[in-house]
Amino acid sequence: QVQLVESGGGLVQGGGSLSLSCAASGRTFRNFAMGWFRQAPGKEREFVAAISRSGGSAYYADSVKGRFTISRDNAKNTVYLQMNSLKPEDTAVYYCSARDSLSADWVPLARGAYNYWGQGTQVTVSS
Numbered sequence: 001q002v003q004l005v006e007s008g009g010g011l012v013q014g015g016g017s018l019s020l021s022c023a024a025s026g027r028t029f030r031n032f033a034m035g036w037f038r039q040a041p042g043k044e045r046e047f048v049a050a051i052s053r054s055g056g057s058a059y060y061a062d063s064v065k066g067r068f069t070i071s072r073d074n075a076k077n078t079v080y081l082q083m084n085s086l087k088p089e090d091t092a093v094y095y096c097s098a099r100d101s102l103s104a105d106w107v108p109l110a111r112g113a114y115n116y117w118g119q120g121t122q123v124t125v126s127s
Contacts, residue, residue, distance in 0.1 A: 002026045002116040004096045009121030012086055016125070020081040022096030022118060029077040032116075033101045033108055036070060036081045038092035038123075045095065047109055049081060054104040064090075086125045093120040 008020040022034070035050035049070040051058045058070050069082040079096060097114035108114060 002032065002098050004098060004116055004118035006094065006096045006118045006121040009094060009123045011124045011126065014086060014088055014125055014127050016086050017082070017084045018086065018123060020083065020094055020096075020121060020123075022079045022081075024077045024079070024098060027100075030074040031100055032098040033106055034070075034072060034079040035097040035099070035108065035114055036079075037095045037097060037111060038090075039095070039120075040092040043092075045111055047111065048094070050107045050109060051079065052103075052105045052107045053101050057105045057107050059107050059109060083123070086123075088125045088127045091123060091125050093122050095120045 003025045006022050012018050033053050036048040037045050038048050039045040047061050049060045051070045055072050067085045072079045096118040098116040099108050099114045
């Protein structure tokens with residue numbers, strides 16, 4: 001089992017920045033690809049960003065590309081999501097996810113590929 005705990009959410013004005021963290025425990029963090037997803041009220045949970053176990057590969061949703069950056073610190077068992085130039089449409093609950101991987105550079109993009117999830121942290125962007 002892997003336990004994931006997100007932090008860093010909050011209320012920010014449009015154009016502002018937030019940094020989310022996800023601390024993992026329970027199994028060897030460096031064996032997991034990590035992802036961030038978000039879910040707005042009345043909408044499906046959608047892919048935001050993901051990073052390989054090595055940290056060498058990362059992918060982003062088109063809606064956040066150039067504004068968000070995913071990174072990981074395997075020594076701290078933590079994955080981060082730096083969010084800049086936030087827009088009201090970024091308002092959602094943000095979820096951290098993990099998937100054990102044999103490949104150092106595999107980056108799963110589909111929600112169904114992940115087998116561990118955090119409880120989520122609320123991000124609200126005001127206009």
